[in-house]
Structures are given as structure tokens and as C-alpha cells.
Amino acid sequence: MGVKKIQTINPKGSKVDPSNPDTIPKFVDELPIPSVARPLKNIKGKSYYEITMKECKHRFHKLMPATTVWGYDGMYPGPTIQVNQNESIYVKWKNQLPLKHFLPIDRTLHGSAGPPEVRTVTHLHGANVAWESDGHPEAWFSRNFAQTGETFKRKIYEYTNRQNGATLWYHDHAIGITRLNVYAGLAGLYIIRDAIEKKLKLPKNRYDLPLVIQDKSFKKDGSLFYPENTDPPAPIKPSIQPFFNGDTMVVNGKIWPRLKVEPRKYRFRILNASNTNAYTLRIGDGRSFYQIATDGGLLPEPVELTTLPIEPAGRSEIIVDFSKLRGRKLVMQNTNDEGNTGVIMRFDVTLPLNQKDTSEIPTSLLPDDSTLEEKCADRIRLLTLDAMPDEYNRPMMMLDNRMWHDPVTEKPVIGDTEVWRFINLMNFPHPMHIHLIQFKVLHRRPFDLERFQEDGYIQYTGPPIEPEAYEKGWMDTVRADIGMVTSVIMKFTENPGDYVWHCHILEHEDYDMMRPMKVVERE
Incomplete structure (x- = not known):
């Protein structure tokens, strides 16, 4: 896909129609960074969190009306949980969602025929965790735990974090309804840090940023659109789709955002949180960047790339060096698609350098500890x-x-x-x-x-x-x-x-x- 002219402002006199992505100007909103969850207290020396699933209003674009979504702690994406390797924590996931879903439910699917209509269970994706805290699809629970699924065992999950430092994510996993709950907004990041990572001189703090990528579609009134029927139409309505492809790209909850950066190295933790779509990411005219981690943590050594494929649920961490790009604006593209969904976001190298960049791209990252043959x-x-x-x-x-x-x-x-x-x-x-x-x-x-x-x-x-x-x-x-x-x-x-x-x-x-x-x- 070649570099092409991209609309950044609305044509004079036109009006944004959320159902028509051609009318939504790109790179208007600043990229938001999800807040970090804070524990409420300690229980037996372990941090204890309560995170509540709520219906809320979210503004995907400054020129669009607020949209009804479901969010952890009433936020989309949910708050980022940050822990250290081997640090056990407790999390109570609370369902305070409405009793009726605002997306179309196919009641022919297992677990969807009868009450409750809204059920949730949170899965920490990528975690080494006891099964009772894994978020089994039939361990669902309804509002205030009024009803529970047949494998439900506990209200408070324990995450021991006995694994390498990595970017994980949490999302809903309820049987027969995962696609709707995640699309509604029930997703967030979970970051484990370890001693090996801390010794490396990687970009950190304000230069270590998440990019949660999803595709969405909207109705004219700004509400989320999710198709009800297959093509050709099934004899039942609503009917599950074999896939979902949105027509706008959303990063950290904003449509086609921009990120102002300094002329220095940044670390980006990329999550593909889309229902169906895989992406192949490219920055600007295809300039190089360095991948340093996959789903489960650091690679043995950095990999220099010009494109990065990432599947649904996949995570990848990259370092982009903007030091020689002062004043440039670089679009992150999805080369799998043309048009609007071929554009993800934009980096604007317009901030002054705050301080000398002492971060490095190491020649080696993680000793290869794999003995699996x-x-x-x-x-x-x-x-x-x-x-x-x-x-x-x-x-x-x-x-x-x-x-x-x-x-x-x-x-x-x-x-x-x-x-x-x-x-x-x-x-x-x-x-x-x-x-x-x-x-x-x-x-x-x-x-x-x-x-x-x-x-x-x-x-x-x-x-x-x-x-x-x-x-x-x-x-x-x-x-x-x-x-x-x-x-x-x-x-x-x-x-x-x-x-x-x-x-x-x-x-x-x-x-x-x-x-x-x-x-x-x-x-």
C-alpha cells in the first residue's frame, strides 16, 4: 500500500456522519493513555483490587456524539494493571452492567438461550494461573453475582504472576457472548515487569506507551453498530456473523488519533484487541523499527522490521527511534487494507526533547531459556x-x-x-x-x-x-x-x-x- 493523501479536517460545510467513515476527519484527537489501576488495600500482604464493569458514555471522536459502551471501571479501554514478576495480587471483577444487552444476541448459541441475558467472566489472556482464576467460559456471573455458571468457583481471582515480564491483557470470556462483550468495550491491559527487563536501558515511563488497536463501526447517531444477520439471511434474527470487520480504526479508544512525540526512542506495547481483523503494521514510508517482545515477553534479541503482522489477541512490543525525524509526521498504516482501515494513527514528531535520550536498543534481550525440542x-x-x-x-x-x-x-x-x-x-x-x-x-x-x-x-x-x-x-x-x-x-x-x-x-x-x-x- 503506497503512502496516500489522508483527510485530516472536515470539508467545508460538511457534517460528520458516524456511519460514514469518509466524513470523520483523521488525526484530530490526541492519543489517550489508559489510567493505571490502584489497589484498594492489602490482604495477607497481597494487593487487592476491585474493578467494576459498568455501562458508560465514551467519546470516540471530538466531532461525534458520546457512545454507549461497557467498560471496566467505566472506562474504555479499562485501567492498566501493573505488577512485578512473582507478585501475587487479588482482583474482584464486579458486574454492575444493565440486565439487557445493547448489542444483538443470537439465542441459538450455547449459553445464550436463557437468562441471564448479560453475563461476564474476565480472562487474563496469557497468564499462568490456577484454573479457578482463569476466567473459564462457563464460570460466568450476572449482575451482583445473582446467577453464576456451572464452573464458577470464586468471586475474587488470584494472579500469582509466576512468569516472564510481558504485556498481557484482560477481556471478557463468557460463553456464547464473548464477541459482543469485548466489542462493547470489556478489554484492558495487564503488564508484568521483571528484573531482566529493568536492567535493560529500554525506553520507560512516558516513553513506554500502550497502543490498543480495535476496529469499530457506528450508526448515524454515534452508537456502536454490530451486524445482526448473516448473508444470505438466516431464518433466525439476530444471527451470529462468521466474522466482523469494522470501518474505522480505534487506538486506545480514539478514532484515528495522533500522538505528539519527542525526537527520541519510544517503546510501544501493541495489542490487537479486534474481534476478527489481523493487521500488518507499517510506519510512514516503511522505515525500520525494532521488535523486542512477543505475547510472552522479551525476544532473545531485537528484530529489525519494516512491517509487523499481528493477529487478533496478539501482542508485540516495538521500539521506534524518532531522533532524526524532528518535525515529521508519520502515519501508522495497516497494509492488509486500503482506504480508511488502512490507516491506524499518526505520530507527530513535534515536541521538544525533554532531556537527553539515554535509552538503548540492546544487542541481546533475554537469554534463550527454551530447552523444548x-x-x-x-x-x-x-x-x-x-x-x-x-x-x-x-x-x-x-x-x-x-x-x-x-x-x-x-x-x-x-x-x-x-x-x-x-x-x-x-x-x-x-x-x-x-x-x-x-x-x-x-x-x-x-x-x-x-x-x-x-x-x-x-x-x-x-x-x-x-x-x-x-x-x-x-x-x-x-x-x-x-x-x-x-x-x-x-x-x-x-x-x-x-x-x-x-x-x-x-x-x-x-x-x-x-x-x-x-x-x-x-x-
């Missing part, structure tokens, strides 16, 4: 990604030819190393997420799809393809490519219990591309 795996699982028509002739996404409520088949044993091979039989890539653990991507390998569909045999048609440089760190979400067998390796070390694995396209996760996983003790 494919040949040493205790178990290899072959897992298909496919679809079938449901009773209304809608596409129902499935994992390993099973639905959510089918008996659990993935039962990793504590202490075992497993390789999971995602066999994508569809014509669309899927971001696959596994709860509890971080994994390493081994490789992708092309295979004969027709042969596999005939007799289930994997006939490879080419050699293994090494993971891209930007995905060689610890990951919890991996892109399972079209026509490929995508292999990941992980070791289960603690926390037996009930977890899940699923596609992180939220419309797929809700129907029915999610499966239970039971981590068990060795007998």
Missing part, C-alpha cells in the same frame, strides 16, 4: 480446524470435528512436553490460543489437503517453514495458515485443572471453535 515431546496431537453447516445452514467452526460441549479430549499431564499440530482445512487463517501456557512456534508445513480429506493421512508437499523472525519468542496465540500444518511446542509445569483452547476470532470462538482442556496430575 520436538524430538523429545511426550505427546504429539493432530488437531483439525474445519467448518460444517448447522441446522440453519450457517457455517459452524469446529476444532477436531468436535463441539464445545463434547467430552474433553485434550488432557496434558503436568511435567509433559507436548507438540500440537493445527491442521487448517479452511480457506482462512485462524489465530489459535491456548490458555495457561506460553509456547514456541516450531514450523509450518504445506500438506496435500485433498489426500487428508480422503483418508486422514498428512502428505507433506514441502519442507518445514521456520517461524518468522517476529514470532520466535514465547507466544500464546499463533496464526494457523491456510493449507499448512502449524506446529507449536509447550511444557505443562503446574496448575492442573479445567482450561480451554480456541480460535481467537471471537465470532468463531462463540460458535463453536472452542474446546475444553483438562490439565491433569501424573498418576
Whole structure:
């Protein structure tokens, strides 16, 4: 996608129509930075937080009316939780939302047919945590905990943070309704810091900033638009969509914002919090930047890039050096799309240098502590990604030819190393997420799809393809490519219990591309 002229002001005499992104001027609002959550008190030496889900009004753009959203602590995105490695905290997630949803609910989906209409459960994405605090889809609860799901165990979650420093995020995960609750605004950042990171001279404080990217669409009155029906129309209304693509880009809650920066190095923690869309990010005319971290924390060494692909739920941390760009304005683009959704935000290098930039881009970041080798795996699982028509002739996404409520088949044993091979039989890539653990991507390998569909045999048609440089760190979400067998390796070390694995396209996760996983003790 070439650099193109971008509208920054409204044409004279025109009026903003939120349903028409062509009328919404770009780079008008300053990029907001989510506030940091503060604990209320200590319980047995551990910080205790209460974060309440509320309906609130949010202004996505200064020329648009305020929009009804749902936010953690009445904010969108929610407040950022910051902790240190191995620092245990307690969080009570409280539901004070209305009893009626303002987005269209498909009541044919599991968990959506009966009361309560509004149910929530918060999942800390990427966390090594006991299952009772993981945010299991059926551990949902309604307003004031009046009703709870069948796996609900506790009101107060404990996060032990026994893992590398990393950018995690929290979001709703309630069965059959995740796509709506996250789209409504229930998402926020969770940052773990560790000693290794603190010793590095990375940009910090005001120069260490989050970029939470989502796509949204709006109605003429400024309210959020989410489609009600599939195409062709299903015989039921509302009906789940197989995907959602918005027509405006939102960063930290603002449509096409701008960020004024100093001529120095900045660290950006990027989260793709969109329902469906994957992005390939580019800055300005394709100038270089450095990736320093993936989902699970620091890479072994920085990776110099000019574009950065990022899947739904993926996180990536980059350093951009603006020191030689004084006075320049650089647009962050999404090269996957043209037009309005090909534009994310703009960096304006217009602030004076506050003080000498002493930050560095280290030659090495994290010693490679991975001893996981494919040949040493205790178990290899072959897992298909496919679809079938449901009773209304809608596409129902499935994992390993099973639905959510089918008996659990993935039962990793504590202490075992497993390789999971995602066999994508569809014509669309899927971001696959596994709860509890971080994994390493081994490789992708092309295979004969027709042969596999005939007799289930994997006939490879080419050699293994090494993971891209930007995905060689610890990951919890991996892109399972079209026509490929995508292999990941992980070791289960603690926390037996009930977890899940699923596609992180939220419309797929809700129907029915999610499966239970039971981590068990060795007998």
C-alpha cells in the first residue's frame, strides 16, 4: 500500500456522519493513555483490587456524539494493571452492567438461550494461573453475582504472576457472548515487569506507551453498530456473523488519533484487541523499527522490521527511534487494507526533547531459556480446524470435528512436553490460543489437503517453514495458515485443572471453535 493523501479536517460545510467513515476527519484527537489501576488495600500482604464493569458514555471522536459502551471501571479501554514478576495480587471483577444487552444476541448459541441475558467472566489472556482464576467460559456471573455458571468457583481471582515480564491483557470470556462483550468495550491491559527487563536501558515511563488497536463501526447517531444477520439471511434474527470487520480504526479508544512525540526512542506495547481483523503494521514510508517482545515477553534479541503482522489477541512490543525525524509526521498504516482501515494513527514528531535520550536498543534481550525440542515431546496431537453447516445452514467452526460441549479430549499431564499440530482445512487463517501456557512456534508445513480429506493421512508437499523472525519468542496465540500444518511446542509445569483452547476470532470462538482442556496430575 503506497503512502496516500489522508483527510485530516472536515470539508467545508460538511457534517460528520458516524456511519460514514469518509466524513470523520483523521488525526484530530490526541492519543489517550489508559489510567493505571490502584489497589484498594492489602490482604495477607497481597494487593487487592476491585474493578467494576459498568455501562458508560465514551467519546470516540471530538466531532461525534458520546457512545454507549461497557467498560471496566467505566472506562474504555479499562485501567492498566501493573505488577512485578512473582507478585501475587487479588482482583474482584464486579458486574454492575444493565440486565439487557445493547448489542444483538443470537439465542441459538450455547449459553445464550436463557437468562441471564448479560453475563461476564474476565480472562487474563496469557497468564499462568490456577484454573479457578482463569476466567473459564462457563464460570460466568450476572449482575451482583445473582446467577453464576456451572464452573464458577470464586468471586475474587488470584494472579500469582509466576512468569516472564510481558504485556498481557484482560477481556471478557463468557460463553456464547464473548464477541459482543469485548466489542462493547470489556478489554484492558495487564503488564508484568521483571528484573531482566529493568536492567535493560529500554525506553520507560512516558516513553513506554500502550497502543490498543480495535476496529469499530457506528450508526448515524454515534452508537456502536454490530451486524445482526448473516448473508444470505438466516431464518433466525439476530444471527451470529462468521466474522466482523469494522470501518474505522480505534487506538486506545480514539478514532484515528495522533500522538505528539519527542525526537527520541519510544517503546510501544501493541495489542490487537479486534474481534476478527489481523493487521500488518507499517510506519510512514516503511522505515525500520525494532521488535523486542512477543505475547510472552522479551525476544532473545531485537528484530529489525519494516512491517509487523499481528493477529487478533496478539501482542508485540516495538521500539521506534524518532531522533532524526524532528518535525515529521508519520502515519501508522495497516497494509492488509486500503482506504480508511488502512490507516491506524499518526505520530507527530513535534515536541521538544525533554532531556537527553539515554535509552538503548540492546544487542541481546533475554537469554534463550527454551530447552523444548520436538524430538523429545511426550505427546504429539493432530488437531483439525474445519467448518460444517448447522441446522440453519450457517457455517459452524469446529476444532477436531468436535463441539464445545463434547467430552474433553485434550488432557496434558503436568511435567509433559507436548507438540500440537493445527491442521487448517479452511480457506482462512485462524489465530489459535491456548490458555495457561506460553509456547514456541516450531514450523509450518504445506500438506496435500485433498489426500487428508480422503483418508486422514498428512502428505507433506514441502519442507518445514521456520517461524518468522517476529514470532520466535514465547507466544500464546499463533496464526494457523491456510493449507499448512502449524506446529507449536509447550511444557505443562503446574496448575492442573479445567482450561480451554480456541480460535481467537471471537465470532468463531462463540460458535463453536472452542474446546475444553483438562490439565491433569501424573498418576
